[in-house]
Amino acid sequence: MNIRLRSKLPHVGTTIFTVMSRMASEHNAINLSQGYPDFDGPAPLKEALCRYINDGYNQYSPLAGILKLREQVAVKVKAFYNHNACPEENITVVPGATEAIFCAIQASVHPGDEVIVFDPAYDSYEPSIQLCGAKAIHIPLLPPDFKTDWQRVSDSITAKTRMIIINNPHNPTGTVWSEDDIKQLSRIIENTDILLLSDEVYEHLVYDNRPHLSILSFPELAKRAFVVSSFGKTYHVTGWKTGYCIAPQPLTSEFRKAHQFVSFVGVTPVQHALADFMEQYPEHCLELPHFYQEKRDLFVSKIASSKFRVSASSGTYFQLADYREISDLPDTAFVEYLTRTVGVAAIPISVFYETPPDSHLIRFCFCKENSTLMKAAEKLCAI
Numbered sequence: 152m153n154i155r156l157r158s159k160l161p162h163v164g165t166t167i168f169t170v171m172s173r174m175a176s177e178h179n180a181i182n183l184s185q186g187y188p189d190f191d192g193p194a195p196l197k198e199a200l201c202r203y204i205n206d207g208y209n210q211y212s213p214l215a216g217i218l219k220l221r222e223q224v225a226v227k228v229k230a231f232y233n234h235n236a237c238p239e240e241n242i243t244v245v246p247g248a249t250e251a252i253f254c255a256i257q258a259s260v261h262p263g264d265e266v267i268v269f270d271p272a273y274d275s276y277e278p279s280i281q282l283c284g285a286k287a288i289h290i291p292l293l294p295p296d297f298k299t300d301w302q303r304v305s306d307s308i309t310a311k312t313r314m315i316i317i318n319n320p321h322n323p324t325g326t327v328w329s330e331d332d333i334k335q336l337s338r339i340i341e342n343t344d345i346l347l348l349s350d351e352v353y354e355h356l357v358y359d360n361r362p363h364l365s366i367l368s369f370p371e372l373a374k375r376a377f378v379v380s381s382f383g384k385t386y387h388v389t390g391w392k393t394g395y396c397i398a399p400q401p402l403t404s405e406f407r408k409a410h411q412f413v414s415f416v417g418v419t420p421v422q423h424a425l426a427d428f429m430e431q432y433p434e435h436c437l438e439l440p441h442f443y444q445e446k447r448d449l450f451v452s453k454i455a456s457s458k459f460r461v462s463a464s465s466g467t468y469f470q471l472a473d474y475r476e477i478s479d480l481p482d483t484a485f486v487e488y489l490t491r492t493v494g495v496a497a498i499p500i501s502v503f504y505e506t507p508p509d510s511h512l513i514r515f516c517f518c519k520e521n522s523t524l525m526k527a528a529e530k531l532c533a534i
C-alpha cells in the first residue's frame with residue numbers, strides 16, 4: 152500500500168533564497184540574493200568559540216540559554232532602548248530568530264485566529280501561522296514608499312485578530328518605522344488584547360543617523376510583545392543560527408513551552424562565545440550602522456550610472472532596484488535572466504506578496520565585501 156501524506160503546508164515549496172543561491176552557484180554568478188555576508192565574523196568571536204569547544208563547553212545549556220548571554224542581552228536593551236528585561240523571566244536564547252518567530256506564534260495563536268502580516272513578508276511567517284490552524288491576513292506595503300496603510304490595518308481588525316507581526320527595519324524593502332507608525336499602531340490596539348510579534352533582526356542596521364524604534368522602547372506596546380532579534384545578523388555569523396526573544400513573563404513562560412519541544416536549547420559554546428564578545432566589544436553594535444551604510448553608499452553610487460533606479464535603503468542590508476527601463480519581464484523571470492546572462496543573482500519581491508503589486512523591483516543584498524559589490528555593480532552597469 153502506498154503511504155500518502157496530506158500536506159499541512161500544500162503551498163510551500165523550496166524558499167526563494169535556496170532557489171536563487173543554487174542558481175547563482177550553477178551559473179557562477181555573484182550572489183547578491185540570499186542575506187548573508189561573504190566575509191567572516193570578528194576574529195575574537197571565532198577564537199572564543201574554538202576556546203569554549205576545546206575547554207569542554209559542549210553539553211546542553213539551560214533551556215532559556217546560558218545566563219551570562221541573557222545578562223548581556225539585558226544590558227544591551229537597557230542601553231539602546233531603555234528597556235528593563237529580566238534575564239530569568241523575560242529573555243530566551245534560541246537557535247535563530249526563525250525559531251523564535253515559530254515559537255511565539257505556536258505559543259499564542261489558536262485554530263481559527265487571525266494574524267495580520269504586512270506584505271512583502273518574510274517567508275516563515277505564514278507557514279508558522281498555518282501550522283496553528285490560523286489564518287494570515289495580508290496587508291500590502293506598496294511601492295514606491297512602502298508605507299503602512301494604518302486605516303486598512305484598523306479596518307482589518309476583527310474579534311478573531313490574535314496577533315500583528317511587524318518587521319522593522321523591513322526585509323526586503325529596507326524601510327524603517329517612524330514615530331507616527333508607532334503612534335498609529337498604539338492607537339489601533341490600545342483597547343484590545345491583540346499581541347505583537349516584532350521581528351527586529353536588523354535592529355542595528357538603520358542609516359542616516361536615524362534611531363531604531365524598537366517596540367521595547369514603548370512600554371504600552373512591549374507589555375504585549377514578543378520582540379525577536381538575531382545574533383547571526385548582528386555579528387556577521389548567520390550560520391551560527393542563534394537569536395533571542397524578549398517578552399513579558401506570562402508570554403515568555405508560554406514561549407518556553409513551545410521552545411522546549413522544538414529545539415529545547417541553543418548551541419552551548421556559541422552562546423558562551425557571544426556572551427564574551429558582547430561584554431568585551433559593546434562598541435560593535437554602535438559601529439554597525441556606519442559599517443553597512445558605507446557598503447550601501449558604495450553599491451548605490453556604483454550602480455548610479457546603470458539603468459536601474461534606486462532610492463537608498465533606510466535600513467537592513469538590502470537594496471531594492473527598479474529595472475523598468477531594462478525589461479518588461481516579471482521579476483521572477485528577470486532575476487533568472489540576471490543570474491544566467493549578467494552573472495548577478497538577486498531576489499524577486501513579488502514572491503513575498505499574497506497579491507503582488509504591478510512593480511519591477513528586485514532586491515540586492517549589500518552585506519558583501521566591497522570588491523564583490525564593485526564587481527557586481529560593473530556587471531549591472533554593463534546592461
Ligand SMILES: Cc1ncc(COP(=O)(O)O)c(C=O)c1O
Binds near residue numbers: 186322383389393
Ligand atoms: C526579517 C527576518 N526575520 C528573521 C530572519 C531569520 O533570522 P535567523 O537566521 O536568526 O533565524 C531573517 C533572516 O534572513 C529575516 O530577514
